[in-house]
Amino acid sequence: MRLEKFKTALIQHAIKPSLNQTLSFVAAQIKKAALDGAKLIALQELHNTPYFCQSENPDFFDLEDFDSSIDFYSTLAKEYEVVLVTSLFEKRSPGLYHNTAVVFEKDGSIAGKYRKMHIPDDPNFYEKFYFTPGDLGFEPICTSLGRLGILICWDQWYPEAARIMTLKGAEILIYPTAIGWFRGDSQDEKVRQKEAWIAIQRAHAIANGIPVLSINRVGFEPDTSGVSDGILFWGGSFGFGAQGELLAQASSENEEILMLEIDLKRSEEVRRIWPFLRDRRIDSYSDILKRYCL
Numbered sequence: 558m559r560l561e562k563f564k565t566a567l568i569q570h571a572i573k574p575s576l577n578q579t580l581s582f583v584a585a586q587i588k589k590a591a592l593d594g595a596k597l598i599a600l601q602e603l604h605n606t607p608y609f610c611q612s613e614n615p616d617f618f619d620l621e622d623f624d625s626s627i628d629f630y631s632t633l634a635k636e637y638e639v640v641l642v643t644s645l646f647e648k649r650s651p652g653l654y655h656n657t658a659v660v661f662e663k664d665g666s667i668a669g670k671y672r673k674m675h676i677p678d679d680p681n682f683y684e685k686f687y688f689t690p691g692d693l694g695f696e697p698i699c700t701s702l703g704r705l706g707i708l709i710c711w712d713q714w715y716p717e718a719a720r721i722m723t724l725k726g727a728e729i730l731i732y733p734t735a736i737g738w739f740r741g742d743s744q745d746e747k748v749r750q751k752e753a754w755i756a757i758q759r760a761h762a763i764a765n766g767i768p769v770l771s772i773n774r775v776g777f778e779p780d781t782s783g784v785s786d787g788i789l790f791w792g793g794s795f796g797f798g799a800q801g802e803l804l805a806q807a808s809s810e811n812e813e814i815l816m817l818e819i820d821l822k823r824s825e826e827v828r829r830i831w832p833f834l835r836d837r838r839i840d841s842y843s844d845i846l847k848r849y850c851l
Contacts, residue, residue, distance in 0.1 A: 561821050561822050563597060564818055565597040565816070566593070566595035567771075567772045567796065568587070568604075568813075570583070571774065572606070576606070596702060597639065599641075601644065601733050601774045602735040604643070605645065607620075608790070610684045612784055623646065623647050626645050630643050630661055631667070634661035635661075642705070644656070644657070644658050645657050646687075655673065655689055656676075658709055662700055669699070672691030673709040673711070673712060674691040674708075681787075695718055695722050696725060697725055697727040697728075706728075707733075708732050710735055723767055723834075729770065730761055732758065732769070734771055762800075766799045766828040768798055770796045773793055775810065778790065792807055792810065795807065795815075799824045800831070
């Protein structure tokens with residue numbers, strides 16, 4: 558029988574000096590979260606490596622062995638009997654790479670993948686150099702805990718992605734993410750950016766009547782190319798319920814296992830009083846398929 562309520566853990570952490578140290582740390586956090594009762598555990602974007610997209614460097618394509626990562630996290634999911642959401646650098650073939658979320662079932666099998674669809678190309682976020690846009694569409698991943706709508710970082714700014722996942726039956730939206738400030742940002746700008754990041758994802762919860770979880774990395778990471786001053790990742794991982802209620806939020810500075818409870822029945826309760834899906838005017842939305850309407 559499927560659980561309607563269950564504990565969830567969002568693991569927010571800083572990158573470690575080596576891959577082995579990072580993997581050991583993440584494994585220990587997964588173990589701790591599972592022992593504390595978490596049935597669903599979600600990790601931040603590209604959690605195995607530094608955020609290498611701050612510069613364009615062909616050597617960085619070798620930072621992660623995708624197959625080894627699959628084996629590593631499959632073993633952990635099976636050992637602790639958890640549904641595990643990971644975010645990995647997928648080598649699909651020579652010269653073809655994706656930013657890919659792989660979801661593991663509690664028996665260690667792969668429940669499904671999501672390849673990041675929206676790829677940014679901004680100062681310090683040069684992801685188009687590394688990642689091919691996803692080709693798996695916006696398809697929820699079926700697990701023993703429900704249908705998970707996995708989206709990744711830049712996807713979070715697009716209500717279309719959240720809506721399509723919901724219309725296809727996603728019961729939770731989960732966003733592994735890597736976002737932070739530049740040293741040159743003013744304090745006012747920092748506040749605006751972080752509040753916008755929270756607001757857009759909270760809005761996805763409200764508009765779709767669905768829980769939203771976001772897992773962000775934390776700590777300062779220099780730009781290894783020396784071109785810029787690096788990124789201070791702002792942490793702040795959170796969960797919102799189906800009516801936009803805050804379930805839990807992490808700090809901006811600390812590594813944390815953010816524990817919260819998901820209640821899947823809330824979506825039914827909320828959608829009965831706020832039937833946004835019922836009242837959609839699907840006969841009038843054709844313009845949404847245009848790049849611009851003027």
